Amino acid sequence: MSLNPDRLPSSLVLVGAGKMGGSMLEGWLKVGMKPSGVTVIDPRPSDEMARFCIEKGAALNPSHVSAPEVLVLAIKPQMLDEAAPALNGYLGPRTLIISILAGKTIGDLKGRLPAASAIVRAMPNLPASIGRGATGAAVNAEVSEEQRLTADALLSSNGIVEWLPSESLIDAVTAVSGSGPAYVFHLVECLAEAGAAAGLPADLAERLARATVTGAGELLFQSDLPPATLRQNVTSPGGTTAAALEVLMRDPDGLKGLMREAVAAAKRRAEELAG
Structure with a gap:
């Protein structure tokens, strides 16, 4: 740097x-x-x-x-x-x-x-x-x-x-980037557990989940494209990724709704600690 x-x-x-x-x-x-x-x-x-x-x-x-x-x-x-x-x-x-x-x-x-x-x-x-x-x-x-x-x-x-x-925006920052790494780590945990449930050996599922998230993160770091564009680039119409995203993007029960709820909870707790 x-x-x-x-x-x-x-x-x-x-x-x-x-x-x-x-x-x-x-x-x-x-x-x-x-x-x-x-x-x-x-x-x-x-x-x-x-x-x-x-x-x-x-x-x-x-x-x-x-x-x-x-x-x-x-x-x-x-x-x-x-x-x-x-x-x-x-x-x-x-x-x-x-x-x-x-x-x-x-x-x-x-x-x-x-x-x-x-x-x-x-x-x-x-x-x-x-x-x-x-x-x-x-x-x-x-x-x-x-x-x-x-x-x-x-x-x-x-x-x-x-x-x-x-x-006044610090509490929102705390909820997004301050606590955010834990959300990503939990995503790896969940992806690995889902892989094991789909039939992969648990250790293999964890290695794949870890490599997938760190690789996607590095791609996001190096790319100037918006996250939505990167998502669309790996989503073929009618394909496997699209099938999974139909579940993850099912509002309000999908990932977006859960993430909004999680960030709001973290922000409330930050406000309580600051008060």
């Missing part, structure tokens, strides 16, 4: 170096972030993360933390209240906060971090861990265009970034 390294911050503090935080850190370094400008704060870092910081030259849990250009919050959301006093001490008047805390609004962060000013709220998803993530992000009024571009450079190191016109 080609990004302008001039957009990357000269100093960054990452708070929380678990799976997602660690993946983001790897992405930043791959696109040109200088390790000497990175500080990692994690009270219980994994051995792998500790080795990574030593090997790359990033600071891990130093005794003193100067106010950085960017502070990235990647802790568990329920840890925010406990961590808030220390976090507030890391903030300078021009520090940009990038938060990936699910269910914690910009208002929540402002309320717990009195020194906070410019805030980006982002919702990445699991494929960010392999550089193929989809992130929705929103900003508050204090974020300058230069800061937004800095956030874009950081978030884009792990996949695509979609900038939202309003934070």
